[in-house]
Amino acid sequence: MIIINAGDKFKKGVKNLKDYIVLVTVDAKNYQKSNMDLLKLLVSEQKTPGVYVTLNKPFDIMQRLFEQNKIDSRLVIFIDGITRVHENKKRVKNCLFIGSPEKLSDISVAMDQAVKALPTKEKFIFFDSINTLQVFNKPGTVARFVYFLAGKIREWKIKGVIISIKKGADESLTNELTQFCDLRVDLGGSGKI
Numbered sequence: 001m002i003i004i005n006a007g008d009k010f011k012k013g014v015k016n017l018k019d020y021i022v023l024v025t026v027d028a029k030n031y032q033k034s035n036m037d038l039l040k041l042l043v044s045e046q047k048t049p050g051v052y053v054t055l056n057k058p059f060d061i062m063q064r065l066f067e068q069n070k071i072d073s074r075l076v077i078f079i080d081g082i083t084r085v086h087e088n089k090k091r092v093k094n095c096l097f098i099g100s101p102e103k104l105s106d107i108s109v110a111m112d113q114a115v116k117a118l119p120t121k122e123k124f125i126f127f128d129s130i131n132t133l134q135v136f137n138k139p140g141t142v143a144r145f146v147y148f149l150a151g152k153i154r155e156w157k158i159k160g161v162i163i164s165i166k167k168g169a170d171e172s173l174t175n176e177l178t179q180f181c182d183l184r185v186d187l188g189g190s191g192k193i
Contacts, residue, residue: 011041013183014159021153021160023177026187028165034187035128036069038161039076042124048159049075050124051114053107055132058083059095077114081107081132102136104145108152115156124159125149130177131165139173150180 014020026034042048054062059080066073078095085097096110115125127149133142146162153160162181164174178184 010038010185013185017182019154019157019159020182021150021162021180022183022185023162023164023174023181024185024187025164025166025174028167030187031129031163031165032065035126035163036065036071039066039071039126040069042126042159042161043071043075047075048122048124049118049120050126050159051077051079051111051118052126052128053079053081053111054128055081055101056128059092059097077117079107079110079114100136101132104133104137104141108145108148111149111152115152115158122158123156124161125153125156127160127162129163129165130173134173143173143176146177147180 010022010024014022024034024038039052042050052062057065059078060083062078062080063073066076073094076094079098080095081098081101081103083097084099096114098106098110101107111125115123130142130146133145137145149162150160162177164177
């Protein structure tokens with residue numbers, strides 16, 4: 001396990017890895033900027049399509065953030081785990097609505113569907129964030145879910161990025177999650193990629 005302390009080393013850390021799982025820890029104040037910078041790297045620079053699991057911001061807000069940051073949202077399938085929608089509106093063009101971060105099995109099924117729907121071999125999954133899962137689920141349940149998620153990412157042979165906000169994160173859970181990952185990137189206070 002490699003632990004990287006500077007955000008601009010993210011590229012260097014994953015440079016020689018074809019498929020990887022990276023746990024990114026970031027300060028809350030730099031959370032949004034860090035996410036957008038990582039997504040720019042994956043979507044805009046590397047032209048990699050992917051799946052974005054959002055548990056903090058609704059799909060419509062994520063769409064606006066992508067637009068403001070000049071990230072092509074057409075390359076991304078969203079899984080919205082926060083917006084509650086009527087049963088017949090569970091799907092829109094590039095988003096699956098789950099309705100609650102408690103529904104881990106629904107999130108799992110949606111991720112599987114979304115990853116398989118992407119037509120290219122090269123793809124990623126971006127999971128935002130583990131901290132939200134902790135609010136709605138017990139730490140042991142979250143750890144088992146991330147272990148399952150890591151297994152699926154390896155099975156799919158894709159890139160995986162898992163976000164954890166430093167403040168409020170259960171340190172023992174973060175240490176446990178680090179074991180499942182190939183790399184841990186600590187963006188600290190800079191938020192720079």
